[in-house]
Amino acid sequence: MENRVIIGGQWGDEGKGKIVDTLSRDVDWVIRYQGGANAGHTIHIEDQKHVLHLVPSGILHDGVQCFLGGGMVIDPWSLRDEILALEQKGIDVRERLQLSATSQLVMPFHKRLDELRESRLKRKCIGTTGRGIGPAYLDKMQRTGMRMGDLMLPRENLERKAIEKILSANEVLSQFYEADPLPAKVLAEEIVVLSQFLKPMIVNPYDALRAVRDGVASALFEGAQGTLLDIDHGTYPYVTSSNCTIGGALTGTGLPPRSLGEIVGVFKAYCTRVGNGPFMSELLGEAGDQLREAGGEYGATTGRARRCGWFDLIAGRYAADINGMTGMIITKLDVLDKLPRVKVATAYEMDGETLDTYPVLSEQLPRCKPLFTEFEGWEKSTEGCRRLTDLPANARKYLEFLEERMGTLIVGISVGRDREAMVWTETGVSG
Ligand code: GDP
Ligand code: IMO
Ligand code: MG
Numbered sequence: 001m002e003n004r005v006i007i008g009g010q011w012g013d014e015g016k017g018k019i020v021d022t023l024s025r026d027v028d029w030v031i032r033y034q035g036g037a038n039a040g041h042t043i044h045i046e047d048q049k050h051v052l053h054l055v056p057s058g059i060l061h062d063g064v065q066c067f068l069g070g071g072m073v074i075d076p077w078s079l080r081d082e083i084l085a086l087e088q089k090g091i092d093v094r095e096r097l098q099l100s101a102t103s104q105l106v107m108p109f110h111k112r113l114d115e116l117r118e119s120r121l122k123r124k125c126i127g128t129t130g131r132g133i134g135p136a137y138l139d140k141m142q143r144t145g146m147r148m149g150d151l152m153l154p155r156e157n158l159e160r161k162a163i164e165k166i167l168s169a170n171e172v173l174s175q176f177y178e179a180d181p182l183p184a185k186v187l188a189e190e191i192v193v194l195s196q197f198l199k200p201m202i203v204n205p206y207d208a209l210r211a212v213r214d215g216v217a218s219a220l221f222e223g224a225q226g227t228l229l230d231i232d233h234g235t236y237p238y239v240t241s242s243n244c245t246i247g248g249a250l251t252g253t254g255l256p257p258r259s260l261g262e263i264v265g266v267f268k269a270y271c272t273r274v275g276n277g278p279f280m281s282e283l284l285g286e287a288g289d290q291l292r293e294a295g296g297e298y299g300a301t302t303g304r305a306r307r308c309g310w311f312d313l314i315a316g317r318y319a320a321d322i323n324g325m326t327g328m329i330i331t332k333l334d335v336l337d338k339l340p341r342v343k344v345a346t347a348y349e350m351d352g353e354t355l356d357t358y359p360v361l362s363e364q365l366p367r368c369k370p371l372f373t374e375f376e377g378w379e380k381s382t383e384g385c386r387r388l389t390d391l392p393a394n395a396r397k398y399l400e401f402l403e404e405r406m407g408t409l410i411v412g413i414s415v416g417r418d419r420e421a422m423v424w425t426e427t428g429v430s431g
Contacts, residue, residue, distance in 0.1 A: 001026060001218040003261030005249050008226025009319040011235075011273040012244075013299070013306065014266040015331035015414055017041025020057035020222045022419055028217040029209070030058025033069040033252030034242035035224035036106055036136065037078045038129040040300025044417045048089070051300050054079050055086060056222050059093060066093075070102030070205055071242065071252020073136040074148060075111075076194045099198065100205040101149030102254075107162075109169035109182055110135040116177045126238055127275030129301050137241035144168075148202055151195035158195060162188035205254050212259055219259065221249045227265075227319035228273075235362045238277020246323045264411065265325040267316060269333045269398075272306040274299050278365035281345040281372075282309040295335040310372065312345040313405050318358035320408045327411035330399060334415045339377040342398055345370035346405065375401070383416040388425050399429045 004023065008014045021043045024030050032039075037053040043060060044050075050060060054074060058064040068074060083093045110132030117134070118125040128134065139145035146165055150158060163184045170181035211217035225244040228234045233245050242248060249260055270291060273279045283291060288308045291297070297306035320328065336342050348355045348368035359365065378392035385391050391399075391413075403410045409428035415421045 003212075003219045003221070003259060005221040005223065005246065005260050005263050007223040007246065007263065007265050007323050007325070008229075008244060009265035009267040009316060009323075009325070009328065010226045010271050010312075011228045011279070012224075012226040013040070013272055013274065013297075014226060014268050016223060016266050017043050017052060017057045018331070018414060018417065018419070019264075019266050019329055019412070020220060021045075021060055022422055024058035024061050024064050024220050026218075027058065027064060027220045029065045029067055029212055029219040030056040031067040031069055031209075031212075031219055031221050031253055032056050032072055032224065033221060034071040034244060034248040035240065036073040036133050037075050037131045038133045038240060038301060039224035041222075041224075042300045042417075043419075045419055050086075050089075053082060053301065055082050055093065055097065058220065058222070059086065059091060059096065064096065066097045067205075067208065067253075068097070068099045068103055069253040070100040071248055072100075073104045073106050073133060073140070073242075074099070075106035075132065076151070076191070076198060077108075078106075078131075080194055080197050094201060097201055098203045098208050099148050099201045100208075101147065101152070101202050102205060103148045104136055104140045105146040105148060105150070106132045106136040107146065107165065107169070108187055109166060109173065110139070112173065112179065112182065113169070113177075116173075116179055120177075125276065127277075127304075129299075131301070134241045148198075151191070151198055152202060155192055159188045159192055162191045209253065209255060213255055215259075219255075219261075221253070221260065223249070227322060228315060233322050235277045235365060238275065238362065262326045263324055265320055265323060265328040265408070267311070267319075267328055267330055268295075269330050269336055270295070270311055271309045272297050273309075274302070274304050274306045278362060278368075279307055279309055280315065280348060280365060280368050281312040281370045282307055291335070294338065295332055310343045310345055310370075311402065312370070313402070314345060314348055314356065314358050316402075316406055318360075320406055325408050327409045328406065329412040329414065330402065330410055331414035333395060333399075333413055334382045334421075336377065337381050337383075338379060340379065342375045342377055343372040344375070344401065346373045347371040373401075383421060385415050385423055386420075388423055388429060391423065396429060403429050
């Protein structure tokens with residue numbers, strides 16, 4: 001079986017969780033490689049809803065091994081709670097989940113610093129998920145973070161190390177932010193308890209992923225966030241703090257490029273963004289509200305209303321190019337079912353000039369006004385469609401246009417939130 005990397009093509013929440021769940025039935029490993037509990041991946045199976053933040057979406061298939069790679073920042077409190085909540089639903093997690101010893105720990109002070117930093121920025125804030133992601137990656141990069149492997153230390157050493165880190169963060173909290181310090185001793189003791197719970201799952205990633213590297217076990221890489229939230233290639237500074245693009249799958253696992261296989265981008269049939277920053281094809285007012293209600297566009301992690309707009313071909317092509325996408329999956333086509341007209345941003349107008357390539361610099365993006373191409377809607381339900389030929393003619397025209405202009409084959413179309421609501425199109429929609 002060919003390996004695949006699933007990457008968000010927009011600003012996250014494209015439906016990656018559903019796609020990973022759908023594709024993980026026959027794989028050996030499902031691997032997360034960046035981000036942390038800022039991710040919210042929702043999967044509906046019959047009448048059960050699962051929202052995963054840290055545990056890979058492959059966990060919902062018996063027999064699939066799951067891995068949290070070294071590129072991640074992991075809040076051990078959240079991880080324990082998520083594991084226990086899944087186990088309460090009858091899903092065995094601890095036998096099938098391995099944690100890279102090189103992943104970073106998100107500590108309570110990271111979350112506190114995330115909140116304080118955001119409130120200081122006021123109107124200019126990023127609109128983070130408040131999960132401590134930026135401060136945890138900052139500690140990683142300045143080489144002061146704690147890693148998952150530290151949880152293997154003898155009790156006294158672990159406690160001492162944790163206290164040291166918390167006391168040092170307390171200095172920043174009290175001196176820079178005039179905030180209350182955190183109880184170092186209490187938290188360090190909690191970490192010792194958490195270490196007992198997590199220790200059996202902590203592994204050396206080089207050994208654990210050997211079979212994937214040797215090509216004898218198959219892997220599906222589960223991206224979190226999306227290309228336009230990438231720290232290097234996204235709408236900086238309104239981004240997350242990791243590489244959500246293809247490079248993250250390499251650095252976040254330590255696997256070589258040959259292990260990646262197909263690179264599949266996931267795009268909504270329209271576009272959403274949660275948090276602040278440029279959104280070139282955004283629909284404000286009633287039109288945006290309608291799309292939000294039709295798509296149930298409220299954040300899986302924070303419950304925030306997502307900003308909504310039309311599919312953006314300029315940004316989409318950029319995402320396909322940056323990642324080297326070998327195919328793409330269009331999700332939530334059904335959300336457009338009732339609309340009399342559907343639009344796509346096909347160019348930007350910036351300072352009187354027409355652009356058909358992505359300008360990259362975030363200072364330029366707010367000056368980009370979208371130029372739309374309009375399509376007749378199909379005004380029929382697509383939810384029951386399972387083959388390309390089941391789709392209404394106008395829906396197919398819309399998809400053919402996206403495929404042609406993106407220059408990337410549409411290999412799948414999601415037409416509902418359930419596992420089965422998929423149309424697979426190995427050779428694309430244009431035939
Ligand atoms: P992720 O972060 O990329 O995994 O996406 P989220 O789970 O945050 O958001 C996608 C939302 O859309 C979830 O509530 C999914 O249940 C839902 N969803 C996924 N695919 C489809 C689809 O094809 N149609 C509809 N109506 N909902 C979908
Ligand atoms: P999934 O995996 C959508 C956004 C936040 C904010 C910015 C930085 O579910 O697609 P952070 O907490 O990472 O420092 O926030 O990134 N963001 C997401 N938006 N989906 C996500 O994950 C996101 N993870 C972070 O809203 O704008
Ligand atoms: Mg999400």
